[in-house]
Structures are given as C-alpha cells and as structure tokens.
Amino acid sequence: MGRQPCCDKLGVKKGPWTAEEDKKLINFILTNGQCCWRAVPKLAGLRRCGKSCRLRWTNYLRPDLKRGLLTDAEEQLVIDLHARLGNRWSKIAGRLPGRTDNEIKNHWNTHIKKKLIKMGIDPVTHEPLHKEESNSCQVKTLSQPFQSPAEENNVTPIQNTNGMASSENSCTPTDQNSSGDESNLLSAICDQIDDSLISYLFEEDTPGLVDAPWDFPAAAKENFNTVLPSWDESCPWLLDCQDFGIQDFGFDCFNDIEMNMLTQLDVKDNQTI
DNA sequence: AAAAATAGCAACCGCCATAGC
DNA sequence: TGCTATGGCGGTTGCTATTTT
Known part of the structure; x- marks a missing residue:
C-alpha cells in the first residue's frame, strides 16, 4: 500500500x-x-x-521574520556554521533568529557560494580550491562539514571566529586567488563577531525561534487584532511589514510573544540540563 | 529600445524521521 | 513491533526582475 x-x-x-x-x-x-x-x-x-x-x-x-538581505555579520555566521554543519539549513537558521532555512539556503546559493569561489574557497569543503597548488602548505580547516550527530554534539567553539582562515595559517585562501581588499573586508567583519556569541550559536540544540511553536497567548492575539488595521481596509500592511520588519511598526505584542516563548524555552532548557 | 542573459527568490517535490496507534 | 500519518528538511524548479548586449 x-x-x-x-x-x-x-x-x-x-x-x-x-x-x-x-x-x-x-x-x-x-x-x-x-x-x-x-x-x-x-x-x-x-x-x-x-x-x-x-x-x-x-x-x-x-511575524518574527526579518526581511531583507543578510547583514555582513549574519553572512559570516552562516559561513562559519556551514563549515561546521554542512547543508543543514534548518540548524543554521536556528542560530539566526528571524531568518528561515529557505532564506539562508537561497542566500548561500546566490551570494555566498559565488563569493567564496571568487575568494578561492571551495563552498562545500571550505578548503582552498586549487589544493594541488597548496599541497606544500596544507590549510588546516577549522572544522569538517557533514559531521555525524555524535560529532556534532561535541562541537567545540572555534578558537578563531574567522571561519575562513586563521592568522596562524600562513597559507590562507586569500593567498591563492582573492584580492587583499576582500580578505581585509572579511577579516574586519569577522572581528566584529563576539567570541561568546559564536560559542553560544554553536551550542547544539539551542532552541531557536524557527523551531519554536507558535502558540499565541490570548492577550497577544487581542493586541494583534486591535493594533493592526483590518485587511478589508488595507491589505498592504502585510507587505509593508514584510519589507521593513514587523518590529519597525511597534507591534510590541510580538515582543511579548517572543519573550513568553523564550521564557518557556528557557524553562524547558533548564529542565533538560 | 528590444532581446537575451543572468540573478534572486518563492514555492514545490520527494525523502526521511518520528509520534501515535 | 509494525504501520500509518504527519511534520520537517534539503534539493530543485520556475517565475519575475534586473542587467547586459
């Protein structure tokens, strides 16, 4: 059957x-x-x-979705996470609140992939593309993609937040193909990412917003209904929200929802520890 | 200005994992 | 314990907008 x-x-x-x-x-x-x-x-x-x-x-x-292009910091996070998790977009998305797996996947395929290739980095392995040229100077990758779940649970925070190449590696990808400007830009971006944030983001099974259930509290529902104009009078509000992010409209009810949700998740987390 | 090429993104498809019976 | 229904994920497709020729 x-x-x-x-x-x-x-x-x-x-x-x-x-x-x-x-x-x-x-x-x-x-x-x-x-x-x-x-x-x-x-x-x-x-x-x-x-x-x-x-x-x-x-x-x-x-309602909690961010719209628009990923920021440089988010993009770097995606690269770092992809180096560790591979194409597990939902896991990656779970570390980027307000972003969806589909969005990240699309962004990876349309922007990041090309950028990495341009920089001489294999977007799949995160290793330099022309390996034969760098055999004498093997780049030590920071992590291996497609880890088994068991390995994944033992992911240790990376020493260097720069997922591309450590300064200790004299044979960086940028040595191969890319321009110095690009590598400098990337380094600057990476330096902005706080180590503790990276460590947090790499913690396995941290509940992300994406995974959270959307069980709206009654009060929030009421707020939603009272704050928003009716669809009959103006449908475009949704489009506006999508363009700018719902928080831009001062819809505090969603913060309440999110706080409530996160609180619940925290409690759940503490119980499982 | 028009046609062709390319880029970007929303949505679909098929497979897998798992909960419930 | 096995089967089924459902949710979720990753890969892929196809449409639209933008850029190039």
Missing part, C-alpha cells in the same frame, strides 16, 4: 500566494494557533496543501 499524498492533488491550488490567501492563513493561525497542518487548508478555507500552508507561514508570514 502506497503512502497517501499529503493532500488531495485535485483542486489544490499551486503557485504564488495571493494576499487573500495570506489573510486567511494568518487569521486562522492567529485564531487557532498552529495545529495540524493537514487540517489547516480546510479549516481556513484555503485550496492549498497543508504542506504549502506550513511553508508559507514559516518562510513568509511568521
């Missing part, structure tokens, strides 16, 4: 979401919280697959 499709393929809409669909999904989740995604389309009156609803919510509609 084959597996049932996650939804009835017939009559299921695909492609870009409309503002009306977004509205329905948001309203439903704010009212009911995140429950069974399979049931969401039906209950919310959407002709979408539950999977599609989940994706739309987590990647685009979630």
Whole structure:
C-alpha cells in the first residue's frame, strides 16, 4: 500500500500566494494557533496543501521574520556554521533568529557560494580550491562539514571566529586567488563577531525561534487584532511589514510573544540540563 | 529600445524521521 | 513491533526582475 499524498492533488491550488490567501492563513493561525497542518487548508478555507500552508507561514508570514538581505555579520555566521554543519539549513537558521532555512539556503546559493569561489574557497569543503597548488602548505580547516550527530554534539567553539582562515595559517585562501581588499573586508567583519556569541550559536540544540511553536497567548492575539488595521481596509500592511520588519511598526505584542516563548524555552532548557 | 542573459527568490517535490496507534 | 500519518528538511524548479548586449 502506497503512502497517501499529503493532500488531495485535485483542486489544490499551486503557485504564488495571493494576499487573500495570506489573510486567511494568518487569521486562522492567529485564531487557532498552529495545529495540524493537514487540517489547516480546510479549516481556513484555503485550496492549498497543508504542506504549502506550513511553508508559507514559516518562510513568509511568521511575524518574527526579518526581511531583507543578510547583514555582513549574519553572512559570516552562516559561513562559519556551514563549515561546521554542512547543508543543514534548518540548524543554521536556528542560530539566526528571524531568518528561515529557505532564506539562508537561497542566500548561500546566490551570494555566498559565488563569493567564496571568487575568494578561492571551495563552498562545500571550505578548503582552498586549487589544493594541488597548496599541497606544500596544507590549510588546516577549522572544522569538517557533514559531521555525524555524535560529532556534532561535541562541537567545540572555534578558537578563531574567522571561519575562513586563521592568522596562524600562513597559507590562507586569500593567498591563492582573492584580492587583499576582500580578505581585509572579511577579516574586519569577522572581528566584529563576539567570541561568546559564536560559542553560544554553536551550542547544539539551542532552541531557536524557527523551531519554536507558535502558540499565541490570548492577550497577544487581542493586541494583534486591535493594533493592526483590518485587511478589508488595507491589505498592504502585510507587505509593508514584510519589507521593513514587523518590529519597525511597534507591534510590541510580538515582543511579548517572543519573550513568553523564550521564557518557556528557557524553562524547558533548564529542565533538560 | 528590444532581446537575451543572468540573478534572486518563492514555492514545490520527494525523502526521511518520528509520534501515535 | 509494525504501520500509518504527519511534520520537517534539503534539493530543485520556475517565475519575475534586473542587467547586459
């Protein structure tokens, strides 16, 4: 017996979401919280697959999402984390609050990959591209990608926050191909990242916002409903929020939600220690 | 100004892990 | 213990916008 499709393929809409669909999904989740995604389309009156609803919510509609390009610091973090975790985008995203795995994955494929290649670094192994040229001067990588879960749990904070090359390595990737300007820029960026922050970010299984359930407290729901204009009078607010980040609008209710969520997670964390 | 090429990103697909029965 | 349903993840696709020729 084959597996049932996650939804009835017939009559299921695909492609870009409309503002009306977004509205329905948001309203439903704010009212009911995140429950069974399979049931969401039906209950919310959407002709979408539950999977599609989940994706739309987590990647685009979630109120805590940051929009816009990754900052230089975030980008460097992604590089560092990728060197240690490989293509485990969800894990990486979990270390960057407000960013989604899809967003990071896209950014990696469109920006970072090219940047690394330009710098003479293999984006997969994080080692210099033309190894044969540097055999006499083997670059010691800071970490190995694709660690086993067991290894992953023993990830130690890196000595040098610069995931690219330590100053101790006389044979840096930048020695191979890239311009000095780029390496200087990267070093400057890396220096800005606090060691303790890196250590924290590398702690395995630290609950990230991405993994947190969105169970909206009733008060927050009320705030949400009172603060926001109705969709009927202005749909574009969502687009605005997406462009600038919801915090820019002073929607403190989301801070409350986040604080509440983090508090719960802290408690949970302490219990498991 | 138009066509072609390229870049960026949202969304989909298929597989895997796991909870629940 | 095995099976099924569901959620989640990573890879890939396809559309749109932008840049180049």
